[in-house]
Amino acid sequence: MARRRRGETEEQRARRELISELLSASNVQSMDDIHELFKETIAEFMQGSLEAELDEELGYEPYDVKNKNTENSRNGHSKKTLRTSMGKVEIDVPRDRKGDFEPKILPKNQTSISQDMEEKIFSMYAKGMSVSDIEDHIRDIYGLEISDTTVSRITDKVLPAAKEWQQRPLESIYAVVFLDAIHYHVRSEGHIVKKAVYIAIGINMDGKKDVLGMWVGENESAKFWAGVLNSMRNRGVDDILIACTDNLTGFSQAIEAVFPQTDIQNCIIHQLRNSSKYVSYKDLKALMADLKKVYTAVDEESAMSALDDFAAVWDSKYPKISKSWYDNWANLSTYFKFPQELRKLIYTTNTIEGFNRQLKKVTKAKSVFPTDDSLFKMLYLAMKDITKKWTGRRQDWGSIYAQLVIYYGDRIPD
Numbered sequence: 001m002a003r004r005r006r007g008e009t010e011e012q013r014a015r016r017e018l019i020s021e022l023l024s025a026s027n028v029q030s031m032d033d034i035h036e037l038f039k040e041t042i043a044e045f046m047q048g049s050l051e052a053e054l055d056e057e058l059g060y061e062p063y064d065v066k067n068k069n070t071e072n073s074r075n076g077h078s079k080k081t082l083r084t085s086m087g088k089v090e091i092d093v094p095r096d097r098k099g100d101f102e103p104k105i106l107p108k109n110q111t112s113i114s115q116d117m118e119e120k121i122f123s124m125y126a127k128g129m130s131v132s133d134i135e136d137h138i139r140d141i142y143g144l145e146i147s148d149t150t151v152s153r154i155t156d157k158v159l160p161a162a163k164e165w166q167q168r169p170l171e172s173i174y175a176v177v178f179l180d181a182i183h184y185h186v187r188s189e190g191h192i193v194k195k196a197v198y199i200a201i202g203i204n205m206d207g208k209k210d211v212l213g214m215w216v217g218e219n220e221s222a223k224f225w226a227g228v229l230n231s232m233r234n235r236g237v238d239d240i241l242i243a244c245t246d247n248l249t250g251f252s253q254a255i256e257a258v259f260p261q262t263d264i265q266n267c268i269i270h271q272l273r274n275s276s277k278y279v280s281y282k283d284l285k286a287l288m289a290d291l292k293k294v295y296t297a298v299d300e301e302s303a304m305s306a307l308d309d310f311a312a313v314w315d316s317k318y319p320k321i322s323k324s325w326y327d328n329w330a331n332l333s334t335y336f337k338f339p340q341e342l343r344k345l346i347y348t349t350n351t352i353e354g355f356n357r358q359l360k361k362v363t364k365a366k367s368v369f370p371t372d373d374s375l376f377k378m379l380y381l382a383m384k385d386i387t388k389k390w391t392g393r394r395q396d397w398g399s400i401y402a403q404l405v406i407y408y409g410d411r412i413p414d
Helices: 010-025 031-058 117-126 131-142 148-156 159-166 222-234 251-258 268-276 281-295 300-314 319-327 340-346 350-363 372-389 397-411
Strands: 074-084 087-096 173-188 191-204 209-217 239-245 263-266
Touching (some): 031 074, 117 131, 159 372, 173 350, 173 372, 173 397, 191 350, 209 222, 268 319, 281 319, 300 319, 340 397
Antiparallel strands (some): 173 191, 191 209
16 A cells, blocks of 8 residues: 555545556556547547546446337447547547437537637737648647648638628727738639738727728728728717728728718827838938927927927928928828827827737738738637727726717717
8 A cells, every 4th residue: 555645635545546557557657648649538538528427318228128218219329530739549439329418528519628729720820820830739639630721610600690790780880990001912714913911900888999990902992991981980980979090092982971070080100100201311310300309399389380480490401391291281290189088099000000010910921911811710719819808998088088078969879
């Protein structure tokens, strides 16, 4: 009899003795032997559990005919291969003659007890692992060979759910909606073409953030954005208080056509990037310092005065910069009428650009996608993974909501 270890119960000691006897009887010499023993143990456990379930279902044990009180009966066994974390395991699944038996421990269509391998494949795909990397990982961990076709078939299962998500009803009003696009290369009719993925992120009246949709289309255009906005309206959006965008030509007109009451704020960071694009390096620091006086001004009047001063200094060398600010002023200056908390939220599209950066990080291993669906599938899985952490609302939402009520009270439902 084995000596009891300190703190060990009698039951634990007895179990340890049984394990030692099992290892000795099985002539275990290596970790491979332990793996095989585990597989045999899993098979025996599953087999015994299934037999016990069928006994309970029929109300009698095998050959106990005198206690049989049912027209149903056993009907032999069928072979089933289970995928487990230790590799493949063969078991014999008991059958009943009527085909009514629905085992609970191992449902009829389940072929894996390895903590749902498909979910693991979805998770790896969502984190940007390539198909070949997923194949290698499954081979290393589970000892299973799966093809790229199998990985694609498994991940394709999310497409119906992804399309349903894309068409789900939305809320009737959003405080702020951020609109932006990212670009990918996709194969189309034997050619590689550049596609835009149009993305909308909304903040609802409770201060909670959500991805409203992702649409794969041709290169970014105001016409396609109009279609995106109409899609949102068809899904239940009646009003958007503030829309934050880049300054793509025609974007404002597209928003005004679908949501005429919406205030539009062009992204200041996009405007600054465009302003600095052709500036000589030796002028850049001083020029950007003068532009900073414009977008950090305390109010619109001070900002316009700073822009006039900027033009007086820099128009002789870079006349297009001030012209762009003047031409787009109506949508660049919207944020000046709001207090600081709301200004910080809307004057850039950082909210959506941060999300886009996370998508790009996931998809960087893919230089070209074979189809639009394969691109959308990866983005959908990545989006689900990223937004798991979007559980609460902004900490400063109380003060922001109070300001929204002041400016848009007649449009905010009670």
